Amino acid sequence: MLIVNGIEDGPVDARDRGFTYGDGVFRTFPMSGGRVPHWDRHFNKLARDCAALRLACPQRDQFEADLARISTRHPDGVIRITVTRGVTPRGYSIPDQPTTTRSVAWSAFNPGRHESVLGVRARWCQLRLAIQPALAGIKHLNRLENVLARSEWNDPAIAEGLLCDVQGNVIGGTMSNLILLHKGALRTPALDGCGIAGVTRELIIERARAEHLAVEVDTIDPGMVREADAVFLVNSVIGVWQVIAVDDMTWVVSPFIERLRNWIANG
Template sequence: MTPRLSVDFVDAGSVPATDRGLLYGDGLFETLRIVDGRMPLWERHAARLLAGCERLRFPPPDTTRLRAEVGRLVAGLTDAVARVTVTRGSGERGYAPPPSPRPTVVVAVSPLALDARAALDGIAVRVCDTRLAAQPLLAGLKHINRLEQVLARAEWSDPEIGEGLLRDIDGDIVSATAANLFAVFDGALVTPVVDRAGVAGVARAEVLAVRDVRVVRMNLARLLEADEVFLTSAVRGILPVRACEGRTWQAGPAARALQAHWRDIGLPSPTGRKDSDR
């Protein structure tokens, strides 16, 4: 199915060639799942989008109107994914931001199909050679410059590999290419810091809100000592990791409990297959 698209709340499929999102990656995006018209994590998506606009210093969109636009485009779809992109808008040539920016808002909605086996049996992951650069000014933001993730994802084509783990320049694990990471050590739940690189995912925020989690720096050797490892994504949900670098795991109690929480908030287990985002 062709995605349903709108630009600045009007059905359209293109933006001006002068848009700073296209020219410089000057913008933000959110990827959310909608089930039977419901958006269980909307408030977290909206809060992150507003905080990101403040950090990048351009006016935020009206999130009430934005939610209504997503709802309009998703009408008739029982399970869907929406990508909301907000850029600083068009401007003069050069890096200097326009003094009075008029942001561009793009919404794209598509039907969603996910791999049920990933949630049930877990996925195999690889460690990427591509490293994430340290940039505290952008760390945590879901900005639209994803070239590091593009390069990392280009490292493999094996369909048996479900994700790739990304490290920073010091060798610490940050996340997967399109998900955040959690591990369990002796019953304690931990997740990597994202203060120098990486995205502070919406699903990650949900887990931090409902579970006792330590936010730590963690290298690969330490990760491979974990009793349980899983990934989190606002669209794909909770994905147990079953294999990495020769180490294998079973889906553990922490992942299963959080999968139950996802069902409780209205995000059922997937029934098909498609890539998505955190």
Template sequence: MTPRLSVDFVDAGSVPATDRGLLYGDGLFETLRIVDGRMPLWERHTARLLAGCERLRFPPPDTTRLRVELGRLAAGLPDAVARVTVTRGGGERGYAPPTTPRPTVVVAVSPLTLDARAPSEGVAVRVCDTRLAAQPLLAGLKHINRLEQVLARAEWDDPAIGEGLLRDIDGDIVSATAANLFAVFDGELVTPAVDRAGVAGVARAEVLAVRDVRVVRMNLARLLEADEVFLTSAVRGILPVRACEGRTWQAGPAARALQAHWRDIGLPSPMGRKDSDR
């Protein structure tokens, strides 16, 4: 199905060639799941989007209007994935931002089906060669320049591999290409820091809010010593990791409890199959 699209709250499928999002990656995006018109993680998505606009210093969109637009485009879809892209808008040629930016808001909504086996059986992951550069000014933001993730995802085409793990230039694990990572050591739940690189995911924020979690720096050798490993995604939910670098795991109690929490807040396990690059 062709995505349902709007630009600046009007049905459309294109933006001007001079938009700074297209020219410079000057913008932010959110990817969220909509179930029967409900958006259980909406407040976390809007909080991140508003904080990102403040950090990049351009006006945020009207989030009330944005929610109405998402509901309009998702009407009739029992399970949908939406992408909201907000750019700084147009401007004069060159990197200097306009003094009075007029942001562009693009909304795309599509039906969602994912691999229904992944939450129960877990996913195999690989370690990517592509490294994430350290840039504290952008760390945590979901900005629209995703070239590191594009290069990392291009490293494999094996359908048996569900995700790729990304390290920073020091060799510490940061995240997966499109998910955050958690591990359990002797009953303690930990997650990598995202203050130098990576995205502070909405699902990660939900886990941090409902569980005791220690934020750490962790290299690959340490990760492979974990008792349990799982990924978190606002769209895909809680995905146990079953294999990495020859190490195997069973889905553990931490992941299972969080999957139950996901169901409780209105995000049931997905049905059917589709690509999982979300």
């Protein structure tokens, strides 16, 4: 099911800047029983990302009306919200008052989304992420690096690929944020040069600090991943996966994963 600017199966103009330039932002999250967990966080993140791109964010009640319509037919599934700068005259220049395009799409859950019970396997990607502080942390529509990185493997036993930037620092997964349990602290990469600062990552950082756990948001090198007591991958759809292998490195399932899951469920 797709709603575009409030119209079910509404048209999307091929001249839309989301198509021509990737000029927009998006959010992806689960809906369960017609409810969106952490909706406040998702909308606030969307609004911040829009502001960072000088993109007018549609009103919250517009999205909520779209979500309510979807939930009457599809109370469970994955929702993707996309906001683009709409159709403008040719050229990169931003008009003074562009008309944004708002879309809300539903899809069924991936049947393999619960594969994390016994842990997942990952691999290192060869692709290196470019550094662009102006776009760092934003979930914008330009995701070609992720597409190319994900195309590096077809093995269904490998759930995710880990990415470094061009300086060799670990940034996260192709579709997830990285959390390490390392020497008694929770560590996650600083995303001031590239990467997406996800809502689940944000929630975990806040909850850990509220419980007075050591949290470090800083540069992480591949050696720190190897030394970690536990490696987790998180996003809003998968929740939290524990990594049990990255190439030749292996870990046992840590009981700490239940704490992370409780934070996500109750955060």
